Amino acid sequence: MSTRFAGLEQDLLQSLAKGLAVIEAFGPETPRLTLSQVARRIGLSPGSAQRVLRTLEHLGYVGREDGAFSLRPRALLLGYAYLSSQPLAAIAQPILAALTERTGESCSLAVLDGADVVYVGRAAAPRLRRDYVSVGTRIPAHTTSVGKVLLAALPEAALEAWLRATRLERVTPHAIAEPAALRDALAAVRRQGYGVNDQETIMGIRSIAVPVRVAGRVEAALGMSGEVVRLDVAEMVARLLPLLRDAADSLAGTMAARERGESLGVEPWRVR
Numbered sequence: 001m002s003t004r005f006a007g008l009e010q011d012l013l014q015s016l017a018k019g020l021a022v023i024e025a026f027g028p029e030t031p032r033l034t035l036s037q038v039a040r041r042i043g044l045s046p047g048s049a050q051r052v053l054r055t056l057e058h059l060g061y062v063g064r065e066d067g068a069f070s071l072r073p074r075a076l077l078l079g080y081a082y083l084s085s086q087p088l089a090a091i092a093q094p095i096l097a098a099l100t101e102r103t104g105e106s107c108s109l110a111v112l113d114g115a116d117v118v119y120v121g122r123a124a125a126p127r128l129r130r131d132y133v134s135v136g137t138r139i140p141a142h143t144t145s146v147g148k149v150l151l152a153a154l155p156e157a158a159l160e161a162w163l164r165a166t167r168l169e170r171v172t173p174h175a176i177a178e179p180a181a182l183r184d185a186l187a188a189v190r191r192q193g194y195g196v197n198d199q200e201t202i203m204g205i206r207s208i209a210v211p212v213r214v215a216g217r218v219e220a221a222l223g224m225s226g227e228v229v230r231l232d233v234a235e236m237v238a239r240l241l242p243l244l245r246d247a248a249d250s251l252a253g254t255m256a257a258r259e260r261g262e263s264l265g266v267e268p269w270r271v272r
Contacts, residue, residue, distance in 0.1 A: 018044065018052050023061060023075060032068040079136055088212070088220055089120040091254050095222075095247050096123035103240060105226040108133060109212075110146040111219075115166045117147040125226070132202055139201055142168055142182055143175045145209035146221035148195035152186040153211055153218035159186070175200040194241055195221075196233055204228055208236040210244045214255045222248045 025033060025041045033041070039049035053069055056062040060074040089109060096107040100123040109121030116138040124131040133139075141147030151159060163179045170177040176185055189195045197207040209223030224240050231240075 015052075018042070018048065019056060022049070022052050022056060023071065023078070026071045032070045034068050038069065086120060087258060088214075088251070088255055091258075092121045092212075092220075092222070092251055093123070095251055096121050099123065099224065099243060099247055100125055103224065103243065105224045105231070105240065106131070106133070108146065108223050108225070110144070110150070110209075110221050110223065112141060112147070112150040113138070115140060115162075117141045117144055117150065117221075120220070132205075140169055140171060142166075143171045143197065143200040144223075145195040145197040145207040145225075146223040148186060148189050148197070149209045149211050149221040149223075150218065151182075152189035152195065159183075172200055172203055174198055174203075194237075194244070196236070197225075198233060199228060206231050206233065206236065208233075208240055208244065210241070210248045212248045212251050212255075214252050219255070222251065 021042045022038055025038055030037075030041075035046060035050055035053065038044070038053060039046045042049065044052070053062060053064075057064060057069070060072055062069045062075075063072045092109045096109060099105075099107040104125055104127065106125045106128065107123045108119050110117040110119050112118075117140075119133050119135055119137045119139075122131075122133055122135050124133075139147070141151055151162065154162065163182070168177045168179065168182065169175070176182045193210065195209045197205075197209075199205060201207075204227055205225055206228050207223050207225035209221045211218040212220045212222050222244055224236075224244060226236075
């Protein structure tokens with residue numbers, strides 16, 4: 001039995017855990033995997049991996065061609081189930097689009113998931129030659145402006161647990177890779193009320209983000225990004241930050257009204 005699954009509690013289904021692990025093995029760098037590759041990546045015996053893959057194939061989540069497996073469109077149902085159950089993402093999308101139209105910069109909504117942020121909303125600037133973020137993209141939280149905002153909102157004990165469990169990778173030369181330095185950066189985020197990423201995720205890109213608070217809780221982070229040739233940090237703070245804060249307040253107010261069961265009306269949010 002793989003050590004990855006041996007520690008599961010007795011009332012948890014190992015077969016379900018294995019099936020989800022196989023689905024997660026596929027990605028941008030691994031769109032097609034052979035049986036042996038799946039077994040090695042997940043830590044399963046070839047026989048166990050074969051049973052899982054055959055089950056997923058039967059259910060329509062994976063397909064097989066020329067001896068290799070790949071995800072099928074049905075796998076999108078898993079991601080769609082999450083997005084469709086999260087009203088924040090749906091409500092935010094018109095706001096992201098409006099911000100991008102007004103500023104010409106890319107806008108995103110993200111949530112924290114383990115060591116990463118996951119982007120649940122995105123409006124890309126038309127000028128981008130290649131967008132490095134899409135809905136569902138995962139990026140190490142400590143390297144992003146949205147991630148810093150979300151980490152700064154954690155209670156102290158939860159943040160310390162996160163730091164113990166997370167390896168801080170230096171994704172670029174500008175990324176923070178020491179826990180003490182990250183603590184200092186997050187303390188600055190709490191004081192300022194916003195987070196900045198200065199080429200820490202990808203060289204040539206800067207971003208700024210603010211929290212989205214609903215009923216006093218930080219539920220997500222709203223961010224904008226652009227190329228360093230057009231945006232310096234001072235300009236982001238002066239020009240983009242007020243728009244982000246206004247948008248976050250509008251989004252939070254809409255969510256709060258929804259939770260109270262009030263009519264959301266038909267008037268869309270507009271950048272002032």
